Amino acid sequence: MRPRRGAGFAAGVAFTGLVAVFLIFPVFLSVLAGVTANYQRGVFASGVTLAWVERVLDLYAHTIGLSLGLALATLACTLVLGVPVAYALARNPGRLARLAEEALVMPVAIPGIATGLALILAWGAVGGFRTHWTFILVGHVLFTLPFMVRATLAVMLAVNLPTLEEAARSLGAGFLARFRTVVLPNAAPGILAGSLMVVTLSLGEFNMTSDAAHAVHHDPAGRACRLLRLDAARDRLGLHARLPGPARSPPRRSAMGIRPRLRP
Amino acid sequence: MSVAVDLRACGFTHADGTRALLPTDLAIRAGETLAVLGPSGCGKTTLLRLIAGLAFPDPPGRVLFDGRDVTRLPIERRNVGMVFQSYALFPNLDVAGNVGYGLRLRNVPRAEREERVARWLAMMRIPELAHRRVDQLSGGQRQRVALARALAVEPGLLLLDEPLTALDAKLREELRVEVSALLRELRITAVFVTHDQAEAMALGDRVAVMRAGRIEQVGTAEEIYHRPATRFVAEFVGTLNVLAGTVQDGALHLPGGTLPANGLAPGPAVAACRPEQLRLDPEGTLSGRVTAAFFLGDRVRVVIEGAAAGPITLETTGAGPRPGDIVRLSAAPPAPWRLPGP
């Protein structure tokens, strides 16, 4: 912290501030659009209303609840699957472990649409799985698991878990006691960071959902499915943005020409 | 309470095939403190881990505690206390939590646990730190907590991996005295690994000097210092003056004069002496030129060239010579002594 700050500092603040504006302004805009009576005519001409928010809440409360539930289920799965495997990776420096790590991270590297399509091709025909909400859950877990593993693993490596565990062993701690009293408490910051990331991504990750969902919906075999509730929210947003003229009644067709499904 | 440790043909090979320890026999008596001394990579930490049960010897090596075979017993069932180089204090627990951890695992009732933790903290003279977080402790305090934690479970054997290395010089000396007193008082068998020869000689009842996966010599500090078994031990422990010359007519002939042969066999000879075995002596038969003189407070360390093939070092009290002076030296028996082969 130098006491005197020159032009460089001012330029830095200005640049960073501009980036922040770039990131925040659209958020502000969308909030504004959300409470504008008629977006086409502008907020000043048409006034402010909570009618849209109400309608969204009214129509999609169920959807919102479902996404929250899905995010929590995703979190539970990534905790159960991710924390143990992160620990195994932290403890094992071998080549096999590196290979497993590589495989675990791959879902991030491979675009969601490819993974989504692959999932449908592999599991789409298996019973009612494809139309079940767990199908989307699988997608979310697949995509968020690497983040949980990474966050947890990073902290486990940073706190030098192997030495702490050796210390615990020297004091008589067996495997389970160690896991409970040393591994989990010391990895907690990483697990927490991973959890936040998983929930955020799961709530935000429509890609995976919509890829899988849309593909299923437009399945040439024509089998629509009801698991696409999340997707409805997507349509709604796209639709809201391109609302034709003064129409205030619930629109029948989305801008993308996809018939809104799922009347709750 | 304290156990005797017996290693029989214990070697250790890493998964990648490198030999960390050649098959080694070592007997540690109950209640003694053994210092394992050697340069980094000599296998001393591996030796400690084999005793601890953090690593297992290659067959057919065996580890015995009081004659009982514990070779396959993992560390958590060997009842050893261990102090790690990094201390490895649990960051999620406070000081009392760390010290009481082993007691908690042993289901010691809460009241008794607290009492014993308090006793150990008092013994380590850190009672006021009980509820401090470990990341708020200084190096010396961490060291004390680590010791208290290892001792609180009343192990039969205390293992210390470079316990004082991470501390600054003054603190290190203070703790060296304290740990030494503690080990004597507890009469617990202790093995500690160090690369610091002063530490090894101060703390160890016996010292094991290691090199390249092998124990070169085990003995008291005096034996190691004055009767080194190999040239490596002679050079690694203390400062060594190498006196290579020829023995003829009862004298060792060196480039700068002679020293009494002191029983060395006639012919070419490689002898040696320690700095304190030489003294400045106007009547001396060996002479050389002073190239450096270091004032160390209580003594002066003088480096002399021209007397032997290489530089030799001696220590003197009072006003020392200055660089450039030509001085004469003599040796006090038993120096010079024969330097053993490598």
Next chain:
Amino acid sequence: MGRDRLALALLAAPAIAFLAAFFLLPLALMLRTGATGPDGWATYVLVLGNPRYLASLWKTVALAAAVTAATLVVSGIAGVFLARNRFRGRRVLTAFLTLPLAFPGVVIGFMVILLAGRQGVIGELTMAVAGERLVFAYSLAGLFVGYLYFSIPRTVLTVMAAAEKLDPALEEAARSLGASPWAVVRDVILPGLKGAFLAAGAICFATAMGAFGTAFTLATRIDVLPMVIYAEFTVGANIAVAAALSFLLGAITWVVLAAARTAAGGTVAAAG
């Protein structure tokens, strides 16, 4: 030791099994599905020889590369600045820069429309100033802005974390040797952040290659590869081609990530 190994294997098993069942197996099946069309395995070759697919592929790669470069420059400057300066309002700025992490691609597409769409703010502004409405939301430029929008927050976090770990003594050493501020950036800061840049850049590239929601919201006219795949699968019912394209998209992205990791000499995907 042996028991510990077994326990560790057991701990890793559920995640590995999940991955095998729902990722590796599906990918393998998709690879095979790509060959179930009338052309068999040649589909892969034919797809790469098809001008339309090839153009789409290049467009996707170019877009992803451009987004990555722009993101790294912007987040590199902002991230290093935030990590190395303490001032009032820093926390608020940091919060702003990391907030959009929480927005899905579709919402971001919607925001781009609000910004640069037909009724967008930029359109209104340019209308008022130049008398002409600038609308680029539904083109590649719109997609670029959208991708930039969601890439910056993720990258800023990684850069900040790495910049905070840089040893200040290194910079002081460079300055003591007479290095100018620019030389410090070039010789100390950039090399120190190389790993973070590679890691964050790789993730950014991968995301931009596959991001679908944003493109889908903006317009179906933008024929980046994910949109082409979607069209082939849903409209064209051309499952083999869609599978082949998906596999290629995945393979290309993965190769880029692997290359970045090799260059970084370690764990690239740690970016998260």
